[in-house]
Amino acid sequence: MSFNLLKNKRGIIFGALDENSIAWQVAIKAHEEKGSFILSNTDMALRKGEIFHLAELTNAKVIAADVTSVDDIESLLIESMNELGGKLDFILHSVGMSPNVRKNIHYTELNYDYFHRTLDISAMSLHKVLAVAKKIDALNEYASVVTLSYIGAQRQFSSYSDMSQAKAMLESIVRSFGYHYGRHKKVRVNSISQSPTQTTAGKGVGGFDSFYAYSRCMSPLGNATAEECAEFCMLMFSDYSRKVTMQNIFHDGGFSNMGISDELIGNCFTCSDDCDEK
Numbered sequence: 001m002s003f004n005l006l007k008n009k010r011g012i013i014f015g016a017l018d019e020n021s022i023a024w025q026v027a028i029k030a031h032e033e034k035g036s037f038i039l040s041n042t043d044m045a046l047r048k049g050e051i052f053h054l055a056e057l058t059n060a061k062v063i064a065a066d067v068t069s070v071d072d073i074e075s076l077l078i079e080s081m082n083e084l085g086g087k088l089d090f091i092l093h094s095v096g097m098s099p100n101v102r103k104n105i106h107y108t109e110l111n112y113d114y115f116h117r118t119l120d121i122s123a124m125s126l127h128k129v130l131a132v133a134k135k136i137d138a139l140n141e142y143a144s145v146v147t148l149s150y151i152g153a154q155r156q157f158s159s160y161s162d163m164s165q166a167k168a169m170l171e172s173i174v175r176s177f178g179y180h181y182g183r184h185k186k187v188r189v190n191s192i193s194q195s196p197t198q199t200t201a202g203k204g205v206g207g208f209d210s211f212y213a214y215s216r217c218m219s220p221l222g223n224a225t226a227e228e229c230a231e232f233c234m235l236m237f238s239d240y241s242r243k244v245t246m247q248n249i250f251h252d253g254g255f256s257n258m259g260i261s262d263e264l265i266g267n268c269f270t271c272s273d274d275c276d277e278k
């Protein structure tokens with residue numbers, strides 16, 4: 001079903017790697033809603049090749065950019081405006097990566113070069129995209145910039161590691177830049193805090209299956225899928241959310257307001273034999 005929510009809107013979608021990616025589903029929905037957009041990812045992701053299939057499905061052009069490079073971002077934004085025929089109305093920043101998580105390094109022994117890289121790729125990159133867009137005036141009034149976060153920004157999830165700090169920084173950039181860009185040109189900046197989702201980045205986090213099952217047990221509506229997240233992004237890119245900015249919005253089936261659920265008590269966990277509390 002399409003409501004033409006993005007008709008006459010132009011955008012950039014960062015982060016579609018394969019069909020499990022949240023950004024992939026966002027591109028499919030944005031195309032259905034009649035938006036026109038550029039797909040962007042790293043050279044390495046482009047070499048994997050699947051993004052070109054998405055480009056065919058959505059009639060989009062693919063432009064490589066590393067989100068840690070201000071020069072790449074500037075070229076991407078200029079080329080996107082030329083290609084699409086004007087300033088942009090929406091950006092999806094769906095990018096995250098922790099070398100520490102990837103290499104299974106324990107949180108108490110983080111490699112600090114990797115930690116810098118986690119923060120640069122997963123958080124500071126949003127600042128860079130917004131700063132370049134503002135500098136070259138790439139966004140129309142009421143344009144909507146959406147990034148993806150996780151509740152590990154607020155609460156401790158033992159294997160989420162330095163991604164917790166990255167998401168906390170990301171959500172803080174949403175508020176700070178959202179203020180400045182809102183005052184400057186009514187541009188909106190929000191993060192969506194999504195349920196655990198079966199993607200390459202998601203499954204890279206240790207114990208992902210337990211995160212997923214626990215979250216499903218705790219959420220009255222169940223985990224939100226990538227496709228449901230994409231539908232929510234359409235609302236956030238549309239004019240129907242034009243006064244929403246500087247927010248971190250939980251799209252998690254109710255998980256974030258739960259303490260304990262009947263499902264968790266009944267089904268999921270029991271005390272192990274060596275538990276001190278037994």
Ligand SMILES: NC(=O)c1ccc[n+]([C@@H]2O[C@H](COP(=O)([O-])OP(=O)(O)OC[C@H]3O[C@@H](n4cnc5c(N)ncnc54)[C@H](O)[C@@H]3O)[C@@H](O)[C@H]2O)c1
Pocket residue numbers: 014015016017018020021022023041042045065066067068093094095096097121148149150193194195196197198199200201202203
């Ligand atoms: N999967 C989950 O459980 C979940 C839950 C909440 C939030 N998120 C967030 O959603 C976003 C998208 O992740 P996903 O789950 O779709 O996984 P994904 O692995 O499909 O997407 C991550 C993307 O980041 C891209 N990327 C990494 N380094 C980059 C760089 N330097 N420059 C440009 N792109 C780069 C990757 O190529 C990939 O396309 C991430 O921010 C992730 O933290 C995911």
